[in-house]
Amino acid sequence: MTEAEKQPVHWLIVFAVVLTAVLEVLDTTIVNVALPHIKAAFGITSDQTVWIVTSYIVASIAVMPLTGLLSRKFGRRRLIITAIVGFAFFSALGGMAQNFEMLVFFRLGQGFFGAFLIPLSQAILFTSFPREKRGQAMAIFGLGVIVAPVLGPTIGAILTEHFSWRAVFYVNMPIAFIALLMVSGELKKEETQHVDIDWVGLLLMVTAIGALQMTLDLGESHDWFDSHLIQVTAIISAVTGFIFFVRGMGRKLNIIDFSLLKDRSFAAGNVAIVGFGVSMFGAIAILPLFVQGLLDYPVLESGQLFIPRGIAAGFSMVVTGSFLVNRFDPRMLLAIGLILTGTGNVMLANLNLDVSFWQLAWPGVISGLGMGLFFVPMSTLAFQNISSEKQDEASGIYSVMRSLGSSVGIAIIGWQLARRTNLHYAILTEQITPFNPAVSQYLAPLGLSPDTGMGAKVLANEVMAQASMLAFQDAFILSGLAAFAMLPMVLLIQKPAKSEVGSPATVH
Structure with missing residues (x-):
């Protein structure tokens, strides 16, 4: 046990780093609700609004793996303070943006500085807690990392509805100010190290990750590989990624320490967090589309739909971190978490166009309970063999995989939704003929017939609604299967020693 691990827990530092984590993850979902208002304010197209989200994610994922290197070069304290100030600065500029181009640039700045907040916060928490209380650390961390993006649509809806879309950027300012005061006052300065930067490796890594993220974010709107742009970005990502990996395997001072992936628990944890991201964020991304597009929920009520899920996730994390994991x-908790998360998503596939608010909310509660049961033990188990000196770098890799999981999930589920909508529409329209008695029976109460213009319009709207409903059901099933598919990863993770997670005798 290191000297840092013997020290008592500094709760002000804990609260400060959780706030910094909230800053980053909240911005991944809070802006989504405001996109229609931003679109109207700047007079931009739907394709252009994608860049408001994409610019942030691309910048964040591209530089996140550099956390360990920059932490050694400048020190954790200096890096996290710079990241908080930079993030707050570009948040304020985002709220003041006068055109679309300015907003995209400021979102790039947010993503660049925000990239360091999650891995640094996680690494600081690990060294602030003794080893037997790391389950509690991850429960506290999870309240920010998992609950914040779940509640992001709710917060964004309230701010947009009662104030302006600009408020979703300004809300970061007080959070950043409080976090900055706490970190500046409590976090000790560290000795910096001389670090030789492999600029070629850095360029390869940033290009590979950035191109992959652009492929995922723009694929659906550009018909995937039917688009030359998507073909180019995919090829660039594959080629530069392959060169970076092969080149880095033989280098001692690589941008990313690939030797970390030799630990089976860490490697399995990174795979599992990708699958979990596909399941969790894929479902969360399409749920607002479902309730607003098909069920005509107002923005505020669609945001409130995430409150029960967030409460369940927070409750699950606290109970798991302070009681169950010890x-x-x-x-076993990890496996139950995956099963509950997948089950909640699959339950959404049993709904129809007449569903009530609580019929939509209860599956979210099930998934929320699964989030806590998955996230807390996974974050502990994945890092059980990682030394303190490698925590920053390992946290950076893990955070990248979590973010990529969410991006892959949104891309795959969105592609599935569009493809299955077209498929179901084609199948249903084959049944709509003047000779089908069910068609005339459906239109009769409306005083219409299938051979009139109004009758044809009503039928087309109903068929599209039913096709969309069936496609959403397919997408929710796919998001559930993504969680179930990660169960074999649990078998690859080492069982921790008793001191790793604590025991009833060591819990205070």
Whole structure:
């Protein structure tokens, strides 16, 4: 046990780093609700609004793996303070943006500085807690990392509805100010190290990750590989990624320490967090589209739909981190978390166009309970063999995989939704003929017939609604299967020693 791990927990530091984590993850979803208002304010197209989200994610994922390197070169304290100030600065500029181009640039700045907040916060938490209380650390961290993006649509809806879309950027300012005061006062300065930067490796890594993210974000709107742009970005990502990996395997001072992936628990954890991201964020991304587009929910009520899920996730994390993880095999909790998350998503596939608010909310509660049971033990198990010196770098890799999981999930589920809508529409329209008695029976109460213009319009709208409903059901099933598919990863993770997660005798 290191000297840092013997020290008592500094709760002000804990609260400060959780606030910094909230800054980053909240921005991944809070802006989404305001996109229609931003679109109207700047007179831009739907394709252009994608760049408001994409610019942030691309910048964030591209530089996140550099956390360990920059932490050694400048020190954790200096890096996290710079990241908080930079993030707050570009948030304020985002709220003041006068045109679309300015907003995209400021979102790039947000993503660049925000990239360091999650991995640094996680690494600081690990060294602030003794080893037997790391489950509690991850529960607290999870309240920010998982609950914040779940509640992001709710907060964004309230701010947009009662103030302006600009408020979703300004809300970061007080959070950043409080976090900055706490970090500046409590976090000790560290000795910096001389670090030789592999600029070629850096360029390869940033290009590979950035091109992959652009492929995922723009694929659906550009018909995927039917688009020359998507073909180019995919090829660039594959080629530069392959060169970076092969080149880095033989280099001692690579941008990313690939030797970390030799630890089976860390490697399996990174795979599992990708699948979990596909399941969790894929479902969260399409749920607002479902309730607003098909069920005509107002923005505020669609945001409130995430409150029960967020409460369940927060409750699950606290109970798991302070009680369950110390008394049961964390791998068993991990498996139950995956099963609950997948089950909640699959439950959404049993809904129809007449569904009520609570019929939509209860599956979210099930998934929310699964989030806590997955996230807390996974974050502990994945890092159980990682030394303190490698925590920053490992956290950077893990955070990249979590973010990529969310991006892959949104891309895959969105592609599935569009493809299955077209498929179901084609199948249903084959049944709509003047000779089908069900068609005339449906239109009769409306005083219409299938051979009139109004009758044809009503039928087309109903068929599209039903096709969309069936496609949403398919998409929710796919998001659930993504969670179930990660269950074999649990078998690859090592069972931790008793001191890793604590025992009833060591819990205070």
